[in-house]
Amino acid sequence: MSDHGHHNEGHHGHDDHGHHEHHETFISKYIFSQDHKIIAKQFLITAIIMAVIGMGMSLIFRLQLAWPGEKFAFSNFFLGDKWAPDGVLDPNMYLALVTIHGTIIVFFVLTGGLSGTFSNLLIPYQLGARDMASGFLNMISYWLFFLSSCIMIASCFVETGPASAGWTVYPPLSAIQKAIPGSGLGMTLWLVSMAIFIASSLLGSLNYIVTVFNLRTKGMTMTRMPLTIWCFLITAVLGVLSFPVLLSCCLLLIFDRSFGTAFYLSDIFFSGVPLEATGGSPLLFEHLFWFLGHPEVYIILLPALGLISEVISTNSRKPIFGYRAMIVSILAIAFLSFIVWGHHMFMTGMNPFLGTVFTFTTLLIAIPSAIKVFNYLATIWKGNLRLSPAMMFALGMVSLFISGGLTGLILGDSALDINIHDTYFVVGHFHIVMGAGAIFGMFAGVYHWFPRMYGRMMMPKLGFLHFWMTIVGVYGVFFPMHFLGLAGVPRRYFSNEEYVLFQDVQPINIIITCFAIMAAIGQFVFIFNFFYSIFKGRKSNQNPWGSNTLEWTAPIERIHGNWPNAIPEVHRWPYDYSKPGHDTDFVPQSVPLKEGESDGH
């Protein structure tokens, strides 16, 4: 195997097809590129780096949780003598790590990274468009994302430490600079980084929406769009409607911190001083935050569900079951996700009547979620399941979505939430459904579309190894957390030893940490496989999975404009797998209907 990596990236596009005359320098091609495919890869690689950082942080605090007070050279190596003297983690740094871990995974990996990679890669390809509506804004979107990532990382190196008020940064803890060291410069940088991140996300989302509405190829009606595109579209709409609210939420916090306003502060007596700020309310912050915060969890989840819809259908060699029901469910979830945010606030002192309303809406959201699960199960029924690594992860995500969604029924019921709010039960719930669930969707996407991105295959056997280490790790880490939660153990505790109540639960914490270490090691299998395969992977053919969607009708080589000649025209929906009356078990969307054949779904 010769070194083909470079070929795929560029030359072919020019030499063979002469489609694009203007000359590309290295910088315009790989750095300030406006090509959606390159931008997708930039997002992916940035997200992988951020994910490794986020995961490393979690290992450090997991060590502390399992063996509190023990000395770990590992912690000392990364944090130095100030934050981990002798390798014993400092309680302030514990909170800082938990905060930055959450922020990085939620926003930088699963929002920026996931949507950024796959919306960019697939929206133009699957719609038969030559690129995004605005390549320039798309490029800006990536570079703002990059900048905000850098600021977030830089905030870890300031003297007083990074933001430490939890990823939800509730004031007054985050507003009073001396309440915790991390609420000094670290918090300022956190807010600046998030503001830039939001700008990036908005530019990206607007671009996705405009592209979907305007740049569909001939014949690509809305109901012939793959579910991936539907999910990306709705995700972008959610983002555009909710991220601005987070921006104002953060701006008001900046005002409270730096300019003496009192949006979130009132009647505070801090370190001997009755603060001047009166008239504000922390509840205002919580409402604003969760008005974004809940849609945010679907901003994370929907793209992942979109990816696995495609992966499951293709690899089952069967149409996705209930295409229209899936679309309606996505729309219902999106709509409901705007009116459930109060379920994060049952215990905040909000009027209990609001608790009633939010319980009602929250539990309703389980209906469309259940429909989706049943539809996935119906899709694999009587299929011919090609258990590729992507398919393994996609099925794993279905399992995680079931497990985590079901515990949501407990949390969403206000009466039950009284006793488990802010315990490890919540941590177990959202890591399974959102953390691991979306990561599984992302892995499924990477394994599936790797050949589309790099013209090569990832090694399946390593993929399987990675899958098994990950799913065993995920269930081993997050399932036992439910027991901790039911024992009353609160989240964001540096150690449980202060309480008589939690004296005996330590074995659970040790087991969790062991699984976490194993899962982390497993991720290096993926990273090795990923980077090795970029350069040395087995070359793929144009349509390695036998898929129907348009991205596989474009040549392997990366060219500007995606298709050398005319863009393909669409004649059917994307799920004609194993359709009776055809010789092959797939019929690409660009194949005209046979005489008398109905566009059947």
Place this chain on the structure above:
Amino acid sequence: MALLIFLTVVLVVVAVAKIMRSHELSTKLDGDQADFISLSEIKTQGFLYALFGAILFILIIVQMCVWGKYILPSSASVHGDEIDNLFDVTMYLILFTFFVTHIVMFGFIYKYYQKKDQKAYWFPHNNKLEMAWTIIPAIVLLSLITYGLSTWQSVMYQDSTKDSVKLELVAEQFKWTVRYPGKDRVLGKVNFSAITGTNGIGIMTSAAVDSSLVDTRKQIAALEITVKELDSLVNIGGWSGKADDLDDAEDNLSAFKANERRLIRFQEEHKKDAAYYKGGEDDVVVRDTLYLARDRMAEFTFRSKDVLHSAYFPHFRAQMNCVPGQKTYFTFTPKYTTEEMKEVAASEGKKFVMYELVCNKICGASHYKMRFPIVVLTQKDFDARIATYKVFGDELTGK
């Protein structure tokens, strides 16, 4: 531990190396156009998936048996039983759904993994099925909502009983303070302006307001001197190193001045209506333990002095955030004294040493240490216990 990690890493590296070898061999053999994943590999994976499912189920059941004893013992409050029932019903439903859907999923994976002559069945949709699995979850969920909300209603809107105790719990970094109403059974007025060293939670009696005003004026005087000194340092020497200190001092000065204005206003109100501020005189402030009386409704008011905290009473199925600038409420009735609870827990095979109050909202570096012991006594013991504390009016004047 390090050894274990080392072994895992070695194992994984060996596995990766082996896989790479076989991968390269197979690449050479198959040529480029062959299937990328062989049927025999798929068979192995299908089998592994089913095996994983079986092991997952077994381990879940094992966990429930082994760790079940860590789950909190049955409720120590009256309303908690309703919550526990709702929890059990929901949990059975969830476990049932979990097992059924997973058995179906693992079963399908095992049954339908790719085989040589297997054909997938064309089945794009089916209205009847889709209706069924829309309507059935809808009915189940609507009943769950109804049940859940009726429980919520009865927990959150408990009517005061004749003999209920109204008490207040105040949180601050990183400790708790309880206040009982004293003989008059009303909690006196509070305001953060009245907080001083001896009046940690800002009870507003006439004497307390006066003494806070004295304190505030002392602070103002001291701060004015500090500001002047720093001002000259910063301005004359151009010594910017002190600029932050100056900012802080100025902020504090204006904060205390605002406090002074508020206190003066309170003083004037006092003069008009002295009775209004009497309630606090006989309040009892307790700083080491939360005492509760069995079978007597405790109507809590929560406050916070600085950041958000959450008062979490795991054994009583009760929780409420403590919010600066706002009062929040929760009511429950303890059912067992601490001693009785030991027996209840023991009869369920669970360990119980004492009731504890847990801070459950991230509030700073020592959040994890912000615990408070709770003791539930019989009515008689409770009264005797509270009687050992001074009332606030006396405490303040040092009587």
